[in-house]
Amino acid sequence: MDIGYARTSTVEQIAGLEAQERDLKAASVEKIFKEQVSSVAPRVQLEALIEFAREGDVVIVTKPDRLARSVRDLMTIVDRLAEKKVQLRILSLGMDTGSPTARLMLTLLGGIAEFERELMLERQREGIAKAKAEKKYKGRAPTAREKADEIRALLANRVGPKEIAKQLGISRSSVYRVMEHAGLGATGTLKLGAAA
Numbered sequence: 001m002d003i004g005y006a007r008t009s010t011v012e013q014i015a016g017l018e019a020q021e022r023d024l025k026a027a028s029v030e031k032i033f034k035e036q037v038s039s040v041a042p043r044v045q046l047e048a049l050i051e052f053a054r055e056g057d058v059v060i061v062t063k064p065d066r067l068a069r070s071v072r073d074l075m076t077i078v079d080r081l082a083e084k085k086v087q088l089r090i091l092s093l094g095m096d097t098g099s100p101t102a103r104l105m106l107t108l109l110g111g112i113a114e115f116e117r118e119l120m121l122e123r124q125r126e127g128i129a130k131a132k133a134e135k136k137y138k139g140r141a142p143t144a145r146e147k148a149d150e151i152r153a154l155l156a157n158r159v160g161p162k163e164i165a166k167q168l169g170i171s172r173s174s175v176y177r178v179m180e181h182a183g184l185g186a187t188g189t190l191k192l193g194a195a196a
Contacts, residue, residue: 001057004029005049007066009038010171020062023091029060040069050077055085063092064110065117071110078103151178 004024008016017034024032033052035045046067053059059081061067067090068074078097081088089096090106097103131137147168154164161175168175 001031001054002027002029002060003049003053003057004032004034004060005046005067006032006034006062007043007046008036010036020066023062024060027060027089027091046077050080050084053081053084053086058087058089058096060089060091062090064090064106064113068110071107071114074110075107078106148178148181151175155179 004021004027006017006020006024008014008020013036017036021032021034031052033045033049035043037043049059064074067088068077078088082097087096087098093106093109095102095105097106128137147170150168151164154167159167161172161179164175165172
């Protein structure tokens, strides 16, 4: 059986998740495990996939960084799959783990990708430091606070936090932060003792 795994880091990256699903379906994947968590958070669906996979199955991902946080993590996942006699295929690299040569190439390419990511993060940090020194750095825009009025209006119309987050394209925790700041309880009503 061909089993797919798709992951994005945040809820806001819906398009990325949909693109991965589309590519996996085009590769004739029969079952897709997907989640929206950072690679450092517990990956419940990845664990479910490894548990689900059986001898002879092939796990397919679009890119190595969707599966693993580092080369070491990637090789650990490959080893866990190999113990179950399950292969890994990475579409962007056009390779699978069916041979020792493929595993070597995977290790090398994974190392290069990790190196490139580290360089990119270093350049980003340098750019931020330069912008801060020039007093041009503003940081990320506080999107949830900008939508506080919309959140309060939806709460007043008895729309729940989960639906508000979906409608406004923000996280549920952002909705709860706005509610807490406004002194609202979980139902959107004013808490006792909160300032009116």
